[in-house]
Amino acid sequence: MHFTINGQRYEADVDIRTSLLDLAREHLGLTGSKKGCDHGQCGACTMLVNGRRINACLTLAVMHQDDEIVTIEGLGSVENLHPMQDAFVRHDGYQCGYCTPGQICSAVGMLDEVAKGWPSHVTGDLTDVSLDDAEISERMSGNICRCAAYPNIVDAIREVAAKEEVSA
């Protein structure tokens, strides 16, 4: 099988049952994405596939051979943090850090969804989308943080959204 992850081409000979998450972690050495529940309930495995955030634990690697995949390793590096990574650090948007790669990938994908004008469950008028704290919480509900760093996660995302002037 062949894959494009973080702009790099990979070849891998893996069992057909391998999830996209296990491919990255166990076969390609990309261990930034985390396995929390392995059932799509916690969001720790969130990756961006063709720009959209998905649960990498709930999809087969074999189905993504023609896709552009981005993991936390592809968003930024220690020397050159992605703005969302930088905001999470400054706002203390984590404690143990296990959910953080998924939170950050999810937040990046989420802001793209807002920019496209996608409404959420808490949007009043579905044609008039803007981002407040209630919107951020609702849109990030697929990412669980057992340390409950939620207030600081919301702070970090709000700051990046404001800097990038994200609104529909």
Add this chain to the structure above:
Amino acid sequence: MKPFDYARADTVEAAVAGGGRFIAGGTNLLDLMKLQVETPEKLVDISRLDLNRIEERDDGGLTIGALVPNSDLAADPRVIERYEVLSRALLAGASGQLRNKATTGGNLLQRTRCYYFYDTAAACNKREPGSGCDAIGGFNRIHAILGTSEQCIATHPGDMPVAMRALDATIVTQKADGDKRRVPIGDFYRLPGDTPQIENVLEPGELITHVELPAPVANARHLYRKVRDRASYAFALVSVAGVVAVEDGRIAHAALAFGGLAHLPWRNPAVEQALVGQQPGTAAFEAAADALVEGARGFGHNNFKIPLVRRTLIASLRDLTGEASA
């Protein structure tokens, strides 16, 4: 996960001739395969088929490709304008990540979240016909109160199909022999009866290709009200999808479907008959709620659903008619 064969289909014809279980978003099927609740011998990957568009119909309705992701369907401007109940139902379901992956066809076929269906050490007639039902007499807080059988009290967990039932959607399929058919959503799902493992009228190898929505009802209000244990990312305890129109002070149209109550998205004509032609108000709303829960039966932990859905329907009808609490 049990080993399986895998093939990607490039056309609908190749998919239905493929002789395997279809996989597209995979968010439900793979979850169940990890637990060995589902053990398909072959997966046919339909995710690249050309079924991912939403198109206008001549009658003013829409045709939705089976592979349109939940998030795209919810955000489509035509869906928001004409079928707000559908957008609202989709947005009330799952998480952003799951909605990006889950498809229209797959969501119609989402399987129950009954704890005993998921637990391969438990008795479950749906998972293993003839083994019994541990939900009856067990922990059954999330289970059905209408249309149950001695064999199964599981609920359909979806939100989107509840809205589609209120919208009188039609499910378009293609069979293994190439024949196409159109099934009204009201005829699509089955009650558990003696065969809870059979959840709909699809034949083996039959593929959902599209969902058709008829032209929207004029001047109607739309609502999807979901009651759940937390504010987001949880299945419905009960939910109401409503499309109601009021003309000259009387209810002219009422379409009401319910989630969390039964093995299928529930709709009872008696509920709507209690409303149409009536003035909006407590008397008509209570009559509709009485009709809904007539014959409802709790199984212990889920008894609360009977008064809960009664109150949820009445509150929904107040919103749908603009009639304040009287």
